[in-house]
Amino acid sequence: MRNVSKIIFSLFLWGSTSIASALGNTLFTITPSVTNLNLSSNANSSVMYTVTNNATVSTIPSVTSGYHSAGHNLTIDSNTCNSALSPNASCTFRVLISGSAQPTSFKITPRVCGFNGFMCSFSSSTVTVTVNRPALGLPTRAYEEVINN
Numbered sequence: 441m442r443n444v445s446k447i448i449f450s451l452f453l454w455g456s457t458s459i460a461s462a463l464g465n466t467l468f469t470i471t472p473s474v475t476n477l478n479l480s481s482n483a484n485s486s487v488m489y490t491v492t493n494n495a496t497v498s499t500i501p502s503v504t505s506g507y508h509s510a511g512h513n514l515t516i517d518s519n520t521c522n523s524a525l526s527p528n529a530s531c532t533f534r535v536l537i538s539g540s541a542q543p544t545s546f547k548i549t550p551r552v553c554g555f556n557g558f559m560c561s562f563s564s565s566t567v568t569v570t571v572n573r574p575a576l577g578l579p580t581r582a583y584e585e586v587i588n589n
Contacts, residue, residue: 477568513540533550
């Protein structure tokens with residue numbers, strides 16, 4: 441007969457402070473301002489993300505914008521997530537996107553980690569960016585006016 445033991449793993453930090461999240465294993469909830477973004481190849485845009493701490497203790501979020509993203513020229517701006525975030529508190533960061541030298545379509549999936557990168561969360565909503573290029577022979581100004589209207 442085989443003996444089977446049940447192993448329970450708990451993480452305790454700083455002398456008996458346990459980490460638990462309200463929403464299962466998700467340390468942070470990450471919500472984008474949009475899920476689809478149309479962008480001309482010579483324009484710039486941005487997506488604002490709201491990050492909520494689901495843990496029962498404070499943690500400092502660490503944001504990576506290009507994680508699992510197929511696009512280029514992604515920059516984090518207006519980041520208020522660079523200090524300790526108490527339980528249920530929120531912070532925001534903006535991902536700046538340049539349409540220049542991008543593929544026709546790509547996705548943005550930022551990653552936010554806490555506890556020195558030990559626990560990471562991803563947005564449940566992926567942002568899809570579609571880059572529109574002007575037709576051959578169409579003057580740039582006419583193309584910009586069509587895209588903007």
